[in-house]
Amino acid sequence: xRSEKIFEKIHDDxxxxxxxxxVSLPHGTVKTPxxxxxxxxxxxxxxxxxxxxxxxxxxxxSNTYHLYLRPGTQVIGKAGGLxxxxxxxxNILTDSGGFQVFSLSPFRKISDAGVKFRxxxxxxxxxxxxxxxxxxxxxxxxxxxxxxxxxxxxxTEYREADKALKITVxxxxxxxxxxxxxxxNYRGKLFGIVQxxxxxxxxxxxxxxxxxxxxxxxxxxxxxxGEPFEVFSEFLDHTSALLPAEKPRYVMxxxxxxxxxxxxxxxxxxxDCVFPTRIARNGMVFTHRGNLxxxxxxxxxxxxxxxxxxxxKVCREYSRSYIRHLYxxxxxxxxxxxxxxNLYFLHRLVLDAREAIEQDRFAEFKSAFLGKYQEGSA
Amino acid sequence: xRSEKIFEKIHDDxxxxxxxxxVSLPHGTVKTPxxxxxxxxxxxxxxxxxxxxxxxxxxxxSNTYHLYLRPGTQVIGKAGGLxxxxxxxxNILTDSGGFQVFSLSPFRKISDAGVKFRxxxxxxxxxxxxxxxxxxxxxxxxxxxxxxxxxxxxxTEYREADKALKITVxxxxxxxxxxxxxxxNYRGKLFGIVQxxxxxxxxxxxxxxxxxxxxxxxxxxxxxxGEPFEVFSEFLDHTSALLPAEKPRYVMxxxxxxxxxxxxxxxxxxxDCVFPTRIARNGMVFTHRGNLxxxxxxxxxxxxxxxxxxxxKVCREYSRSYIRHLYxxxxxxxxxxxxxxNLYFLHRLVLDAREAIEQDRFAEFKSAFLGKYQEGSA
Numbered sequence: 001x002r003s004e005k006i007f008e009k010i011h012d013d014x015x016x017x018x019x020x021x022x023v024s025l026p027h028g029t030v031k032t033p034x035x036x037x038x039x040x041x042x043x044x045x046x047x048x049x050x051x052x053x054x055x056x057x058x059x060x061x062s063n064t065y066h067l068y069l070r071p072g073t074q075v076i077g078k079a080g081g082l083x084x085x086x087x088x089x090x091n092i093l094t095d096s097g098g099f100q101v102f103s104l105s106p107f108r109k110i111s112d113a114g115v116k117f118r119x120x121x122x123x124x125x126x127x128x129x130x131x132x133x134x135x136x137x138x139x140x141x142x143x144x145x146x147x148x149x150x151x152x153x154x155x156t157e158y159r160e161a162d163k164a165l166k167i168t169v170x171x172x173x174x175x176x177x178x179x180x181x182x183x184x185n186y187r188g189k190l191f192g193i194v195q196x197x198x199x200x201x202x203x204x205x206x207x208x209x210x211x212x213x214x215x216x217x218x219x220x221x222x223x224x225x226g227e228p229f230e231v232f233s234e235f236l237d238h239t240s241a242l243l244p245a246e247k248p249r250y251v252m253x254x255x256x257x258x259x260x261x262x263x264x265x266x267x268x269x270x271x272d273c274v275f276p277t278r279i280a281r282n283g284m285v286f287t288h289r290g291n292l293x294x295x296x297x298x299x300x301x302x303x304x305x306x307x308x309x310x311x312x313k314v315c316r317e318y319s320r321s322y323i324r325h326l327y328x329x330x331x332x333x334x335x336x337x338x339x340x341x342n343l344y345f346l347h348r349l350v351l352d353a354r355e356a357i358e359q360d361r362f363a364e365f366k367s368a369f370l371g372k373y374q375e376g377s378a
Numbered sequence: 379x380r381s382e383k384i385f386e387k388i389h390d391d392x393x394x395x396x397x398x399x400x401v402s403l404p405h406g407t408v409k410t411p412x413x414x415x416x417x418x419x420x421x422x423x424x425x426x427x428x429x430x431x432x433x434x435x436x437x438x439x440s441n442t443y444h445l446y447l448r449p450g451t452q453v454i455g456k457a458g459g460l461x462x463x464x465x466x467x468x469n470i471l472t473d474s475g476g477f478q479v480f481s482l483s484p485f486r487k488i489s490d491a492g493v494k495f496r497x498x499x500x501x502x503x504x505x506x507x508x509x510x511x512x513x514x515x516x517x518x519x520x521x522x523x524x525x526x527x528x529x530x531x532x533x534t535e536y537r538e539a540d541k542a543l544k545i546t547v548x549x550x551x552x553x554x555x556x557x558x559x560x561x562x563n564y565r566g567k568l569f570g571i572v573q574x575x576x577x578x579x580x581x582x583x584x585x586x587x588x589x590x591x592x593x594x595x596x597x598x599x600x601x602x603x604g605e606p607f608e609v610f611s612e613f614l615d616h617t618s619a620l621l622p623a624e625k626p627r628y629v630m631x632x633x634x635x636x637x638x639x640x641x642x643x644x645x646x647x648x649x650d651c652v653f654p655t656r657i658a659r660n661g662m663v664f665t666h667r668g669n670l671x672x673x674x675x676x677x678x679x680x681x682x683x684x685x686x687x688x689x690x691k692v693c694r695e696y697s698r699s700y701i702r703h704l705y706x707x708x709x710x711x712x713x714x715x716x717x718x719x720n721l722y723f724l725h726r727l728v729l730d731a732r733e734a735i736e737q738d739r740f741a742e743f744k745s746a747f748l749g750k751y752q753e754g755s756a
Contacts, residue, residue, distance in 0.1 A: 042703070046710040071678065071703045078679055079699060087695050300449065301456055317465050321457060325420070325449045332424040332710055 014360035017267035032269035065097025081141025093144035154226035161197035280338035290376025312344035395645035410647035443475025459519025471522035532604035539575035658716035668754025690722035
């Protein structure tokens with residue numbers, strides 16, 4: 001039951017490795033490919049759960065590291081988990097927080113046992129182990145939980161990347177054991193994470209170990225960590241080709257049209273990123289003709305929508321002129337409207353990609369979309 | 379046509395001067411008494427227009443001073459006015475900005491002609507006259523526009539208050555002339571403002587002049603400017619008793635349950651304040667048992683609603699624990715939810731007051747409401 005198959009493939013694109021499918025999770029099915037908005041602290045910034053449902057999202061992310069530190073598992077546990085507490089009733093994937101320990105903590109020390117670190121909020125010391133991370137995510141009632149891993153950056157030497165991978169594999173064995181022994185009434189799924197930095201033999205070994213250990217889904221970590229797009233693209237292609245077809249494949253931390261379409265082309269089913277929501281708060285929005293900065297003077301008198309080719313509520317009801325004014329005046333509604341639009345835009349992109357795959361024309365779709373998008377961005 | 383009667387009285391409470399009525403404005407009727415949320419820069423902070431409509435508001439405020447400085451009348455004029463530009467399709471009352479010139483500008487100089495001041499945004503110099511303020515509000519297509527006035531604070535000496543009043547009366551004559559001569563297709567209504575500081579003879583003279591000059595509605599200004607509640611209460615009572623029954627009466631800048639109920643008791647029909655939205659962003663919410671600070675540790679584990687006696691969307695769907703977390707994490711959703719609740723709360727209070735008036739039991743209603751509210755606040 002715990003290890004049941006959760007991915008059903010619907011269609012393989014004829015010309016690429018792109019595919020559509022359905023992931024079955026405790027809070028409903030998720031059609032793939034899927035972009036998952038990030039709600040780090042149990043809220044997708046500037047969005048209500050109703051907004052997210054209205055757009056059509058079936059799964060969002062949250063972050064174990066952040067929620068463990070604030071408000072802590074006692075609070076969310078008392079509420080009965082993240083869904084009860086935040087009142088988002090669809091699926092939640094929680095990132096393990098491995099990446100955040102590396103990027104946010106003022107101090108961290110990795111040992112075979114786990115990772116010791118200081119909170120970026122109050123400086124307090126904490127020790128997280130693979131088992132503890134499973135326990136925390138079980139309290140959160142995550143629909144998909146991620147293993148604790150060691151993420152290395154672009155430019156890491158082979159020896160270090162090898163060592164990080166060994167620990168990551170060992171931690172997955174321990175995470176899986178803890179997860180298998182978890183409470184009966186918890187039905188969330190554990191995903192292992194491929195590491196191995198930018199060394200193909202390490203990536204291959206990582207996939208072999210993941211297949212051996214066997215988790216319901218597999219994530220590719222350690223990409224989009226500072227490397228050029230070509231390197232990302234090559235390693236994504238190489239790694240994803242190694243993955244078993246019968247499991248959902250998730251690439252962590254990508255959220256631009258170029259990266260998303262490349263991931264779909266390589267057969268990736270799931271992806272997430274703070275990018276669309278973060279740039280929205282900084283006055284930048286996606287359009288079919290490239291990204292638009294609300295800071296640009298030219299928008300002052302522009303009574304047209306953010307994106308004339310978008311049919312979202314914001315594009316139907318507000319002008320660039322008004323939203324630029326909100327942005328320049330530091331009004332919260334600016335973040336609300338720009339975030340809504342950016343998430344709708346990526347959701348729509350993924351819906352269109354699904355349709356293209358099912359009609360065996362993904363390569364054309366991608367090239368047509370990016371042709372227009374990149375021309376406008378230039 | 380321009381000076382047509384806009385207020386229809388529905389019912390006078392038997393025990394107090396409270397009354398219900400309907401104000402007819404270009405963007406629909408407004409049932410009174412009414413609390414009007416403030417959207418200074420053409421947005422009620424942290425609310426969408428859909429939120430405001432959902433709660434049931436029929437009129438909101440915006441501020442001429444702010445919009446004149448940013449984005450400027452050229453932008454809003456090009457869009458066809460505030461309604462077209464912001465897409466709020468119900469009524470908008472614009473404050474003249476007199477108060478903001480006094481409270482926000484780093485420099486101001488009043489002459490008989492008008493007021494010269496420096497922008498708090500970019501330091502630029504501007505001159506606003508009573509005629510100019512009418513012109514600006516006409517470009518904004520305000521449903522109710524306010525005259526430019528000279529607002530004095532608590533503690534102003536008689537001579538100065540007298541002088542300020544004389545200028546205010548002169549400016550109203552000029553404003554009315556400009557408004558009467560405005561474009562045919564603009565149907566917004568001009569309100570004069572009672573001044574006179576805390577001198578009863580000046581208040582009386584101010585009302586006499588307003589009645590003589592004759593505007594569709596009358597506002598009481600220069601209250602809630604630093605004086606104790608008892609003084610506010612006494613002067614409100616004194617001034618409102620002088621006002622003609624056939625015009626809508628508006629008290630500017632009040633937004634707590636105590637002040638609102640007192641104003642209704644004195645026969646006031648309209649009021650506005652940034653208070654409910656501002657405290658919401660600072661983690662403070664209204665409840666029937668007094669105000670609640672989300673900062674309080676006690677809310678950490680409290681899975682109950684903000685106000686168990688409130689039936690708003692926020693109280694139905696979220697807990698104190700979750701909203702406190704959002705507030706502590708500086709999440710935008712905290713401002714969104716707390717603002718929605720506070721505005722719903724005041725809207726509900728006013729609806730309940732209307733019902734009580736129509737059943738001739740306003741005094742009882744007020745005393746029952748405040749009994750509970752103030753006991754909880756203590």
